[in-house]
Amino acid sequence: MQGAPGYYASGIFIINEGPFGGTGTITWHNPSTGVTVQDVFGRENGGAALGAFVQSLTIVGDKAYIAVNGANKIVEVDALSFRFLREITGFELPRYLLSTGNGKAFVSEWGADGVSGKLVLLDLNSGTIVKKTLVGSGPEKMLLMGNEVLIAHAGGFGVDNTIGTVNVSSGEAGVNTLLPYYNPCCIAKGLDNSPFPMIVARGDWMQPASTGWMGSFKIPDFPGYELPQGAEDLCLSPDGSTAYCSAGASIWQLNSNGLTKLLDQPCYGLNCDPKDGLLYCADPKDFNSAGEVVVYQPDGTVVSRFTAGIAPGEVVFIE
Secondary structure, rough: EEEEEOOOOOOOOEEEEOOOOOOOOOEOOOOOOOOOOOOOOHHHHOOOOOOOOOOEEEEOEEEEEEOOOOHHHHHHHHOOOEEEEEEOOOOOOEEEOOOEOEEEEEEOOOOOOOOEEEEEEOOOOOOOEEEEEEOOOOEEEEEEEEEEEEEEOOOOOOOOOEEEEOOOOOOOEEEOOOOOOOOOOEEOOOOOOOOOOOEEOOOOOOOOOOOOEEOOOOOEEEEEEOOOOOOEEEOOOOOOEEEEEEOOOOOEEEEEEEEEEEEEEEEEEEOOOOOOOEEEEEEOOOOOOEEEEEEEEOOOOOOEEEEEEEOOEEEEEEE
């Protein structure tokens, strides 16, 4: 059964990577009514599958762009009805899309070998790739700052410890900045309107003693705090005073009082509702069966929970 046009105009999307040998899916949840719809893309497109692995979803205007990592494509759908519009191909392990306005966007991709990272300039109007720029290994999430895009180089199938830049106008890469911690995966605006972005690093997965890290991209001192290895998502409270991160099967918070553990909760994807400040934690369970999203108050009190697909990662709010 298909939803009426505008059915997905509000609510939350959960991006489920899916199992090995299968397809990823997208879950939609309406917190006002408690209604949850599994496999939204299949539901609205005659049972069609997205493929492996569904990595991210980005809403730009009245379109939504789904990066399907293992299928080397981006699927464009109508954001309100989730009906299929087209596939954009030519990628090598695409990860995330960042709109820069004027009908353009950058897509981070790991490259065919998982380490030869590139930033892909995409024309959203024509659906064509304009340019590919070589950057660090395993480029992940990006942040638009003026006429530059900052890129977290998470290492891909290898190791990296740099933050890169690409000029929005020219698409040319700038100088990479070395971090004191390995595999930065997330980047967000600075705390309390600071001009220095927040960074989360996972640590070097090949070195057991290597730690994760969360702190400010303030050259050269990089003030911050160590985290358990394997740190993942990063998000900010609506007022920008608190940063949240998932690491070591726990949720951590950083504010003017420093870093503290908020609660214990396995979390593969984390985001904070920009309207009410509730934390949405995507628990992948065993990565082979249905995951779960647990919703918390900022003080760590459980509000609700709902079922997601297999390996839920990204949490996207419809604003």
